[in-house]
Amino acid sequence: MDILGAEGERRGQQRTGGLRSGFAVSHDGRRREACVVGNLSESGALLMVERPEVIDRQLVLLIDGEKRRRPARVVWRTEAAVAVSFLTGAEAGKEADGWVFPAAAGS
16 A cells, blocks of 8 residues: 555544645744645644755744644654644643744735
8 A cells, every 4th residue: 555545544633635835934933934735634734845954843834824823843854845743732832932923824
């Protein structure tokens, strides 16, 4: 079975299909990298980027057309993509202390 097949699936939540444009913003708000967002769920996403090495370990994901800012942590990266896990609740509050939350994409 291929790498994305059901046998190898370990995600706990359903991912949405389709690709959306967005930005991975450094937690201090100083750097903004354009990305294509795929495999989006309530718990994380896959970011396709030109320069994955410049994406900070902690970031804020802005998706075009959404007002929501998603604090996130990098789980893994390849030469063309970065997988992130969204920070939620107390985890987001603790880790996001002192972060700059940029304006949402499309605002």
